[in-house]
Amino acid sequence: MRAVDVIIKKRDRQELTKEEINFFIEGYTSGSIADYQAAAWAMAVLLNGMTDEETTNLTLAMANSGEWLDLSPVVPIAVDKHSTGGVGDKTTLTVAPIVAACGLAVGKMSGRGLGFSGGTLDKIQSIPGYRVDLTPAEFMEQLAAIGLVLTGQSANLAPADGKLYALRDVTGTVQSLPLIASSIMSKKLAAGADAMVLDVKSGVGAFMETLEEARALAEIMAAIGRHSGRKVVCLLSDMNQPLGIQVGNALELREAIETLQGAGPADFVEHCLVVASHMLVLGKKAQTLSTARQMAESALAEGRALAKFKQLVQAQGGDVRYVDHPDLLPSAEIIEVIDSPATGFIEAIDAREIGESAVDLGAGRITKQDDIDPSVGISILHKVGDPIRKGDPLFVLHANNRNLADTARARILNAHRISSEPIDPLPLFYGVIE
């Protein structure tokens, strides 16, 4: 078999066999197939597509390129969650403790932020001492001991995906649904997931801007689940406006802790309860979504989820005083409340503009090497549809630089659109695909 023939077959819109996909991914991982061949192939995949079977085989080939985690000694059904990324999305920080507190062990590997989309690791590392580099042995030990792990991705998990993603980034081949779906799913599979809840976001603040794209991606990932024998539930959620109030690393961690304390914003609490309910059903801790929701609500109300989160922070070397007293978390020097310039109804809060403003303030990365400032960010005080009066607080700016604050203020004001006519609120979810 020759790499060029596999490329030509995909170029000519033919379906690749499992053997051809394995050959290509193994060769690319080992280096016998060059970057330039993988780049031509990726462009052919992007333009000509893949069948669900091809995408499943690609997912498995990438998962097989490194080690697999086997969580079965600790948890009978390993349930994972993944979000396609958005602005203000601190769901994992709240959902994982809720689910673990309900008796379903969660061993989660998360990522860092890139571009306008934040990352769970950056947020939780606002707590001094918190380690995200657990060894596989530490991972399994902690999962058995407290039923909850939240760490970084092992370097040898689906290394083909890491290599291919870096290549796609510089060759214009990121925006391919089969490549996006197999990238997400290969890591979940290698991380040992038997079942998973995928939060597929759409809107201006998501990688999939339209609901149609998000639905197509969700359908491919659900198909990969079917073809690979995993239970997959995809939630189609909104990402036109930020999720919750806070955008920025320490700010979001604080909101996640406040939510565990029972004082979260309504939209974020609801989002977390829906994700947690699906995870509990997939993990067979509840028969129905309504039973699962009651379990999750109790875990929150009784403080068991918060206690689980404290256990997690302690187990991974973090300073638990920061959980009891979130005021200790890093805060910005400049904290400004910006008032509404008009009376009316909030028509739009452009999530991408908010996310990019947070990056401008120092909360995010433009390249993977950039440092982040945990303290800066934005508190978005309203939701689309809310009535607002001129002079009422609209948002809060958290900055450490006067010029950056001034630029961000103008940009964030501009990202808010206020209508004189009443506006319907945005839904949290558009549907479920399984």
Next chain:
Amino acid sequence: MRAVDVIIKKRDRQELTKEEINFFIEGYTSGSIADYQAAAWAMAVLLNGMTDEETTNLTLAMANSGEWLDLSPVVPIAVDKHSTGGVGDKTTLTVAPIVAACGLAVGKMSGRGLGFSGGTLDKIQSIPGYRVDLTPAEFMEQLAAIGLVLTGQSANLAPADGKLYALRDVTGTVQSLPLIASSIMSKKLAAGADAMVLDVKSGVGAFMETLEEARALAEIMAAIGRHSGRKVVCLLSDMNQPLGIQVGNALELREAIETLQGAGPADFVEHCLVVASHMLVLGKKAQTLSTARQMAESALAEGRALAKFKQLVQAQGGDVRYVDHPDLLPSAEIIEVIDSPATGFIEAIDAREIGESAVDLGAGRITKQDDIDPSVGISILHKVGDPIRKGDPLFVLHANNRNLADTARARILNAHRISSEPIDPLPLFYGVIE
């Protein structure tokens, strides 16, 4: 400007500007744009196409990537020719001396054979001593002195094309009409051509198997000519059966010399006269094709073309005794006449099978590094449509290895199809595009 944005633009079916194409080709030539980016871009071009203006800009960008030859001090209108490659195509060896003998200087850079298609340099180097590595100064001097040069391509002529072609070869991006057309035309432009005759072959023994593909390629090259201010005449010629009788390096050179001596096979002589006539009209040595044809016929009949060829061989260090006595040329140890197994009419002589059989015998290269054997090959004694009787000579095998001879004999016999019904001869040409 970023390379990835140029790739994305072409991926998204948008037209690239001249500036974007120049940026990409300059970057690729200098190394600031990586092979993997050029590979993704080439696949996007292959699958999404290019407008004539984009293809012209690509051609000019590749021509501008190295040095340009300026033939104007020696020849007022530099007329070049090019064949897209075929089996038994020794046209340049005969046409260049004919045209030069008619007073139109021809400074030609040719290539080597690859795959089933032979190369002019390999053929003429059957003459001991013949140099194909003239310096630019030697090239100009000889062109001024005798009006005829036939040498290899200068390494610094359109280097972007050489680099891109090598990449396309291993990334499944060869079969793209804009990339093929710009590759051919960039070298012709950089080699100083003001006008050119392009022999675009179609059929089983050509790179373009269908007439439609050949016509499409010819139309793109004619458009590049219009957009870049060059006169371009494309001849659509047949390559279902080999051209002339001989296939193999020394065999073809011998046939070219015999044609110059006035003893060429009818189809090859006609092919050469048509190509030469168009060149003479483009070079303004004749007003009409019929006047041009008379000039070419006279140059042949009066021995002036043969004399010019001898001058060429002498000027480039070749042993001219081989021109006077082609029997001196290397010949094979095993020479076998194979008889027709049936009576009827020749229905097909699969040119690709013949070309590949010649490669099998040692006449060609599978990779660029392979050595060739000048003496081996095949003499195809009939044309499609010819009546034939069982036991009459069908072809002659020239081999240096018993096993290879046996394999080739079977393959070549198989490449001949004989019908009991009369068969129309194949045309030499299907049309002219300018």
